[in-house]
Amino acid sequence: MYRTHNCGELSIQNVNQEVTLSGWIQKSRDLGGMTFIDLRDRFGLTQLVFNMDTNSELCEKARKLGREFVIQASGKVTERSNKNKNIPTGEIEIIVNKIIILSKSELPPFTIETNTDGGEEIRMKYRYLDLRREPLKANLLLRHRMAKEVRNYLDSQKFIEIETPYLIKSTPEGARDFVVPSRMNEGQFYALPQSPQTFKQLLMISGFDKYFQIVKCFRDEDLRADRQPEFTQIDCEMSFVEQEDVLLTFEGLVKYLFNNIKSIDLDFLFPRMPYNEAMNRYGTDKPDLRFGMEITEITSLVQSKGFKVFDQVDYVGGISAPGCSSFSRKQIDQLTSFVTQPQVGAKGMVYVKVNEDGSFKSSVDKFFDENALRNWQEALGASKGDLMLVLAGEKGSTLAALSALRLEMASKLNIKDDNIFKPLWVVDFPLLEWDDDTKRYHAMHHPFTSPKEEDVELLEKDPGSVRANAYDLVINGVEIGGGSIRIHDREKQKQMFEHLGFTEQEAENQFGFLMNAFKYGAPPHGGIAFGFDRLVALFGGSESIRDYIAFPKNNSGRDIMIESPS
């Protein structure tokens, strides 16, 4: 028997018991006459003691043990004379009478501690060692608990988990597919699913009513801190539902998770905000509502005043940063170079300081007098002591730049509180999006998304203005999930493919199986998919999902531990 207890469970109750523990040597402290060893396993740390007076031979042996050796130690549980209140087992220690080395260890390339000395790259190469560290271990435990609670909730709501295939067929739209050659069908390929979309719709046609799956999805696109080529979704679909039914069901899931995992009560209806409103007020479809600094358009207020920069553009807008009127020239210059860097793309930045005495200091004093600036102040809702930042240009890109500036200011002001959670449903997404490369519209969500009934007539004359029954759940500026009410009518789906520029033949080749299924009685249905990695990272307080995945890929899609792809 390797152990009678684990390293995290012994307490003052166990004093005088003879126990055996197994684990890794976290640290040893040799004081000459006695030696202490911290023994670690997944469950915790327990201190072992060796004394020169009582057992010099064993004490000498213990001193020779190196970091990360795997040993088995037997002895008696004893109350400590010096207690350590920082660890759960800190009141006791084991007076060891026997040790067995189960496995030796070379020196690890970095320290296995909460605050390791190892950098990103070396920890990725030795990921199995990195995972021994407390923070990563805690992340994976969090992930496990969340998956379990997701299943609990969805089961209680009568959802059933059904697996769908990973070897499927390539689809024309959306992200690039990963492809897998077929040995038995030479020259032909499977594609790995970007999502189980069509299969879950088929399951609705099969009558399963409520489906879910915690499932891997694959997209062959460039990576980010919050994007991996293989990632996990909580994929869900329901029959006989309208949009509001889906929102309420999954708002329930999110509330259940916050309650059970973080003991946070989100006891209110999550706000719903139309896409257009989100874009105008925040410059993005995933606004972070933890702080204000909303964007206000002031185009009509500032044009025809002789300032060419404003007169020649179709949009001027700004934000008001609270308490920033004291920003130095250098700080303003930094903001200017932030917005003019290629990633943000603004041409320049106008600032107006609203001084504490109510006077103004701006970069456009030549063109705008105090009365004019007073109007800006009113429009942007700036108070004394605030700093107004104004950008101008083409509407879409300027809003995007203002959004980036708003987030940058929030970071500078340190007002992104990890302990506050502001959920938001963004609704009424456009059905279609113009693609300049292919010179045609394509589905913003996916081609199975239904248009709003009242907008259907616009499909012919103004496709870009048609709204969809599509929705995203955004929490703290992170897109956590998205979904839609689907088309369940064969004719309507056929028309949708036509609008998207599919020939009848292409639609038949790609989605004939779905179109056929629609012939045999399809229930109205809709669903949603949550980015599970992002959800776990959000709960863990991180913007990067990498540390919530056991074996992630790096920036270039490589696993530098196993050296794949190869």
Next chain:
RNA sequence: GGUCUGGUAGUUCAGUUGGUUAGAAUGCCGGCCUGUCACGCCGGAGGUCGCGAGUUCGAGUCUCGUCGUGACCGCCA
């Protein structure tokens, strides 16, 4: 595809205007130490400055190329 960032000891980093033997911390090794828990004290070892070329009397430092890192833009139905 693009922008930015950084590559120096096992590890994390510093390294001035191009100039003597490339430093610190931590880790490691040795010695001392009987209540430590970031143990302490003393001593020691440890470097192809990512790689290649160039400029120069002289390159960790400047130039070009190349490889790999991270963040972002494009992309991600």
